[in-house]
Each structure stands twice: as C-alpha cells, then as structure tokens.
Amino acid sequence: MTHALDGVDLLPRVQRALDEHIDAQREALAALGEPMTPLVDSVAELLAGGKRLRAAFLYWGWRALGGADDDAAVRAASSMEVFQAAALLHDDVMDNSDLRRGHPTAHRAFAARHQAQGWSGESARFGHAAAILAGDLCLCWTDELFSSSGLPEAGLRRARPEFDRMRTHLMGGQFLDMLEGARGWHDLGHAERLERCRTVIRFKSARYSVEQPLLIGALAADATQDTLAGLARYGAALGEAFQLRDDVLGVFGDPGQTGKPAGDDLREGKHTVLVAHALEYADPADARLLADSLGDPDLGDDAVQECRRVLVSSTALERTEAMVSDDAQEAVRALDTIGDLTADGRRALAELVEICTVRAT
Secondary structure, three states: OOOOOOOOOHHHHHHHHHHHHHHHHHHHHHHHOOOHHHHHHHHHHHOOOOOOHHHHHHHHHHHOOOOOOOHHHHHHHHHHHHHHHHHHHHHHHHHOOOEEOOEEOHHHHHHHHHHHHOOOOOHHHHHHHHHHHHHHHHHHHHHHHHHOOOOOHHHHHHHHHHHHHHHHHHHHHHHHHHHHHHHOOOOOOHHHHHHHHHHHHHHHHHHHHHHHHHHHHHHHOOOOHHHHHHHHHHHHHHHHHHHHHHHHHHHHOOHHHHOOOOOHHHHOOOOOHHHHHHHHHOOHHHHHHHHHHOOOOOOOHHHHHHHHHHHHHOOHHHHHHHHHHHHHHHHHHHHHOOOOOOHHHHHHHHHHHHHHHOOOO
16 A cells, blocks of 8 residues: 555655755845854754654645645645744743754754853853744745745635634644643643643644644645535544644653653643543552652653653553544544545545554654
8 A cells, every 4th residue: 555655755755845945045044144054954954854744634635635746735735844843943942842853952952052152141041042033934934835835826825714723723722731831730620631631732733733734735625615524523633643642652752763851741741631641540649749740850760760650550541542542533434424535635644544643753
C-alpha cells in the first residue's frame, strides 16, 4: 500500500518548498545586514525536521477532493509547517524548554550567543525576545507562503476564513493552556478537569494539527458542506488522539526519539488528561506525590520514574491509551461516512490515523 506521505514524495517536496521560501526571506532581509543570519537560521533549523503531518493533512484535504498533485498544493501545504514553527518557537519560550528535537531551543541558543559575545543586558531576556520575534516572522511567512502558493484564487478565497480562524484559535488555545497552569485544579472535580484538558487540547493543538489544515485543503478544492462536516468529525477525533499521544510521550517517551528530556511535561506542570486521571484514581499518597512533583523544574530522574509508576499503577496510562484508541476509531467511522473522496485520498486519510496515533515521536 502506498504510504500517505512517502508514496507521493511529500516529505522532500515540502522541504524543497520550505528551503526555497527561506532563501527568498534571506534575500528580503539582506538589506538589514549580517545580524539577520542567526534569526533566519533559527527558523531554518526548526523547519529542517519534523513529521510534516500538518502539511500532509492540507495536501490530502486538497487531493481527496480531486485537487491536482502539483507544486502549488505542496507550497500551500508547506505553509502549515511554517505555522507549526511559529507555535513551537513561542511554546518553548512559554514553557522555558531547553531542548527541541535534540537541540537547544531557539531562546536558549540566542541567550548563549548573547552571553558569548559579552553584550549588555540579560542574556535570558535577549533570548526570549529573539525567539518571539522569530516566531512572529513565521506567522508573517505562513500567510505569505499560503497566499502566494499558486492555488487557484477562488480556492484561496474559500479557504481563507478557516485559515484565519486557525491562527486565531491557536493563540487563544496557547493562552488557555497558560491560564490553566496558573489558576490550578485544586477545587475541580475529575469531570471538569478532563473537560478543561480537552478544551485546551482542542484549541492549542488538535484543531491546527489535523482538522483545520484538512479543512483548508478541502475548502480550496470546493468540498461540499456534507463532506466538510464529515472531515471535521474525522479531524476533531484524530486531532485529540494525536495530542493525547503527545501527552503520553511527554512523560514516557524515549528522549533519543522525542528530542526532549524525559518527564519535561511534569517539570513544566502541564495539566494533561494523563495527570487528571492519575489524580482521580491513584491512592491518596501517590496522588499527593504526583501533585507535589508537577511544576518542579528541578525534578530529577528518580522522581520522574516515581511519577511514571503512579501514572501506571493508577490506571491513568491505561485510561489515556483507551481514549487514544476510541478517538482513532471515531476518526475511522467519520471517514467512512464521507462519500465523495478520491480513492487515493481516502486511503491516505485512513493511513494517517495510524501514523498519528501509533508513533514514538
């Protein structure tokens, strides 16, 4: 069976489109001189890797409704990767993360450069500001790359409202995530904790990772309202499953594959479904241990291992895995209700369910 990403050479084609866009932006910034090089490099390095799933969903949303397999579709799809880069740059600043894909995060790299050069001011503050500006550049470039992709003008107009909604929802979702961490869970019951988790998941990650790129591609290809509704159900379910898998990997993932230290989500105090289940179903001593560990930036490897034990013994991991499985099955059922997809598109979207949910990175 042809692989949803590899069979159409989507990975290298998206990379070429990204490289061409970065080259054009280097030229645009050349008038500002050599100081622009590390700024653009920080984006180029981030765009040199990744799973390309967001690009894949826009591309297959377009192809599944009969859109042509051409460079314009690939350029439009690659804009989703630039948008993802913006989210990652900003997210790493907000989470104060040290590593991204096995390398220092942009704000850490800029801070180290500031310190090495002996420049005035606080190195950390400089690093944060530089990374935020790099993320802002990516937001600008997302719009530019999408609008100049070469997709038919009528298709771009149809897709534009969803494209704009995606960008607005992500920023709102990022704020919700920050807010949840600040106001805490102490007075909430299990059901409300889960609901808040799922709301953050939906708007911070799930929609812009799956549903919205898919709908943008389908809208550009002039999908019917019934088809869009079916794709939205598929995307909503799969997007949640995708983020729940991320939450599991954030605690149990292999750093050699995830590119981030094991247990970083615990150190950052992330309020996830995994943690919500553990706080509800662990015995009181274990629940206290986990609650006291959340948000401790100095949490050591032994303490992370103890938290993992709690997440397993409390059935939190098992319950979260069941949610991933249920969401994946819901995505497959939703896909089965859509009648007017191309054979290649239907096959690719079915494969993407497994790609998103059975993964180690």
